[in-house]
Amino acid sequence: MSAPLIVSIPHSLGRDEAIRRLKMGLSRAAANVPVLSVDEERWENNRMNFRVRAMGQVAAGHVDVEDAVVRVEVTLPWLLQRFAEVAQAAIQKSGQLLLTKR
Numbered sequence: 001m002s003a004p005l006i007v008s009i010p011h012s013l014g015r016d017e018a019i020r021r022l023k024m025g026l027s028r029a030a031a032n033v034p035v036l037s038v039d040e041e042r043w044e045n046n047r048m049n050f051r052v053r054a055m056g057q058v059a060a061g062h063v064d065v066e067d068a069v070v071r072v073e074v075t076l077p078w079l080l081q082r083f084a085e086v087a088q089a090a091i092q093k094s095g096q097l098l099l100t101k102r
Contacts, residue, residue: 007072009095025098
């Protein structure tokens with residue numbers, strides 16, 4: 001099993017607002033990436049467990065939402081490991097856009 005990909009995204013929204021935005025955001029973000037689909041999205045308090053599919057491969061992980069940071073942890077299958085840096089940058093960018101105060 002490979003090491004998980006971990007991305008921490010600081011924010012100043014507070015936990016409740018960050019959760020609200022994230023609940024709307026995962027499916028919308030996936031819709032903007034043609035090769036990505038969301039298989040599962042399940043919330044338990046301030047943690048979202050998810051499973052996504054890209055290029056026929058399944059990746060699973062979770063998002064922990066705290067008062068000032070969102071921590072994304074996802075384990076990529078070996079076939080997607082070569083795209084880990086690209087995935088990390090995309091998660092960071094999408095997360096920052098979603099969690100920026102407006």
